[in-house]
Amino acid sequence: MGLIISAVVIGGGLLWMLYLSIKGQDVDRRIVYLFVGATVALAIIFRLEFGEVATPIVKSVFDKIENLPAGSKIVLSYDFDPAMAPEVNPMANAFIRHILEKKHRLYFMSLWATGQSLLSVSLNDVLKPEFPDAKYGVDYCNLGYKAGNEGVLNVVITNFRKMFPSDANGNSLDSLPMFKDVESLKDMDLLISVGGGKPGVKEWVLFAGDPGKVATAGGSAAVSTPLLYPYWPRQLIGLLGGTKGAAEYEAELIKTHPRFKDKSMPALRMMGPQTMAHVVIIAFIVIGNVAYFRSRKKGGQS
Amino acid sequence: MKRQIPLVLVFVFGVLLAIQYFVPSEASQRGYEFVLDWITIIGIFAMVLGIWSQIHVGYNKIKHRSEDWQYSVVTLVSMFAMMFFGLSFFGGLHGTIFRLIYNNVFIPIQATIFSLLAFYIASASYRAFRARSAVSTVLLVAALLLMLRVIPTGPLADPINKIGNWMLLVPNLAAKRAILIGVGLGGVATALKIVLGIERSYLGKD
């Protein structure tokens, strides 16, 4: 319903603009403004979502988690601060849902002091209410934050217990069943770092994934995504870049596991207005060029 | 006297601070910090000039009843109100009313003005991205490719992503470097012109 209204309003308007341009009239900039405002507003009001399809770089992360045998060991590191959270927190939540849904074992940690509190928000808002059966110490555990940046990785790549004598709640690692067969990061099946700064995905690749020969994936803020691209596909199995990457992952998650359909998917929701606005701006550029070539042709004839 | 002393001051402080950069000793560090402090403190006195300018311009408008003088009243009243509520009696910067005004008037306007950029970026794209010449076509295509990344484009999404990220990484780096090297040189040249007194238009005539 909302989609039809929006499509009619915006599509009709754009066609009208195109018609005006072909006739050689210049479009008032206020109409451009009106379009942008209306587009974003309609998309927000009707909660428009578009069929995000995972690009290979996102799909490969998803497939990896999807195809690992149940009970695989996955590290998820919260390497970000509140400023980056709107962009990357949806990724972390999507990872949590996917990993626990596939009955893997999830090890949380953080290389950023600020990641700790964001991590507990995720635990309380996503993990505990949505996976009431998940048992602490068996299905997931929280190692918390350790100071030392990539130095932490240098240690845990050889031995977890040296860096983390206990988890964030003070339990000895040996008392947690899920640490029985874990000596170091090398025993993990997948490492995931979510973050946008330093230390972040790059440090995980260079100090943990590469030396330990463990599959590494990442999620990063849009700003740092281009810098990480050259590590894919050899050193990074995949990467979620910005809100767009997060939305693709969320879409893939809903497609494969429909039970998440009614859960909050903030990235997917954010992408609705974004996609619409980008389509409209691109349409403007096209219309502008049509008008330009039209007027040049006329100018050439006269 | 009117011109010589300022020129001497510029030269002396310019040379001293330029040299200071190479001298790590404690005296030199302290000197550097002092000068930075001095600039801040002189800035406080300059603030008086700023208020004075505000009041002067506003007062003149109101006095001569020039067009839109009413709005000068709004500006001056809100400025003094804010200063009044920022007094220590009301709790200074953490006073309730002060924060209330800041959070409920200042912040919404700020966010809205910033969001105007969404409209402007659209109108600028509509007007400016036209394939007038080879150079403007390059600009247009690069911008289009980066915008297309956001839209689900099916099988095209992956190559567009790859090219987009590559453009943000590689040509971007080259262009930034070329510009920064020039900026570095230009900045030194400008500073040198000032210190040597070649450029002195800010120092007045007589």
Place this chain on the structure above:
Amino acid sequence: MKYIILLFLTCLTLCLSQAILAQTASLDPPAEAALVPSEPPAPPSNVRVSDLPNDDGHGIQVKWNLSPDDGAGAKSVISYDIYRADTPDAPDSLWKKVGTAVLGIKSYADKGERDAGSRDYLPKHTNLYYRVYAVGAGVRSAAAAAGPVQATDDWFNDMKVPELVFCVVFLILTVRFINMAKKGADLYVRPLAGIEAIDEAIGRATEMGKPILYVLGIGTAGDIATIASFTVLGRVARKVAEYQTSMIVPCIDPVVMTIAQETVKTGYADAGRPDAYKEDSVYYVTSQQFPYVAAVNGTILREKPATNIYLGYFAAESLLLAETGVLAGSIQIAGTDQVSQLPFFVVACDYTLLGEELYAASAYLGREPLLLGTLKAQDYLKAIVLVCMIALLALRVITGADVIRKPFDMPWW
């Protein structure tokens, strides 16, 4: 009793090591989490101390050889802790922990504070001793104390030789070209469209009877881009006065406003029309980015200036200003050294001075030999850079050796 003390000590060590390792407070492990203290790793050896070079005399450089247990084995080192004291045989309580290095690291720079009141104060010209511990899981072992060592002032930072060389070369080139220019040598500079447009724009303003808006950006007087903008402002003001048109200069900083007032006044005086200068034409708005933009945007739409000139330091407001200017139908000339804002100016303005061109603008407008001399010096340095880059890269391709970065990685003598 003995066991209670032992238990207490174990807990204490654990808590301490925890605190040291994590540097985060209060992660008290419960008693059952206690690890059995294993054997401590072998201590590091050959601890050497020296004055930290290139500092203000409050730093010491500590170096050591790695512990044999570094990196491998059951009792592997986790980190090295560095302690400092005034005497080599001070009791443990007087040794102050100054820092930690993770495993594999062989040195630590103890950069102390300068002020005696500070917690991290490191006295100058005083004998100091250092101890380095190899820390394992809850256990540690120390190498023999090293020292004495004294921190001393340094009078030249030899890491900065490249800058010094550069400055000297630049100065020599500048002086040489200025002398050439004074003797009457013809120094050619290619025309720059953006700068030639300034002249036309002032003429246009005169014809239209509309003012010129000059925005110095949102930088303070401490930004070199703002200073470059002042130098252009002076020349623009002079032309404005000559053409008998008017100008508006809203400022974001009181100091910038004051300097701008003086500059514009001088420009008017240079043109022989000091009486035409109006104090209120250069005014202070407010010191925050978006309020300033809101006000300038209002001014643009109300005054409809013939020309808007934006030169200086700009951030996100670049597009806000430039699009409003388009709305008002003004000719717009922009220039900034902020690479991130150049795209918006390029898209929305008629002319844009890219980076360096902003700094060159005053020389172009003034056409004085002295100023052109510095431009030539800049060009020569650029040429030197170009030639060096090509030559060194060719050398690298031919020899296959990575010799190129060396000259830049200090110290190299």
Place this chain on the structure above:
Amino acid sequence: MTSKMAMRILTAIVALIFLVSWITKSGSGMSDSSFTNVRDGFLITFAVFLTLSIFSFLYRDNPFYKFAESLYVGISAGYWMCYGFWSTVVGNFVPRASRSLSEFFHVPYQEHADHILIYIPIIFGLILLTRLLPKIGWLSRWSLAFIIGATAGLNLTRYLRSDFISQVSNSFIPLFVDWKGVGSFISHISLAADGQFIAILSNWVIFVGVMCGLVYFFFSKEHKGAFGVASRIGIWILMITFGASFGYTVMGRISLLVGRITFLFGDWLKIL
């Protein structure tokens, strides 16, 4: 006069909406205290009014925008003065200038600061204020000279490393990454983001881009011949960069608008 009439009607409508919103919002407040409810109802309504006033600028300049703008500028100036006073005067200057003033403002007095040196900038500051006195106004140039001279000195040497030296030294990148001969290169050509071909291509683009960019910025030579070709490549690289950065920024700006519209429809109208 019709436009004036229209303006009045519009103002009346806006006032009415404002009032209705205020009443509704006050009624639906969460707090127990009715004063707080009425206050918060007013504040959110006022914030909406200001938001819409700023947006009205997109249509054209109008009294609502002028009002919001003047208010904004006034508040900002007042805020800045208070901020400057509390952080710089009280936080920075008072603790070093006088013990009794420090006690008055409850800030710790710095015992071992150099109290005499603090008077030098005060003298410069007072000299600056002579601007307000026409007769000796020229004295203020001394202070300006100090500020300009100091800044120029600071800028002369301080940014050379980040803007010049490290940029130049970082441009020395291997042009033949992992070179194992032509045959190996050709047989391994691929468009993988981490492949050898892309690595070599990228480094060449960076190297040539920096060179040509520098050539473009040459002032002493006209862009003709080989020089013209190089500067042409330079401007292309610059334009690719500008276009890419522009296109890339769109998303962030739309997010800002989404934030504002969510505020209007969600926080105010509660229809989301």
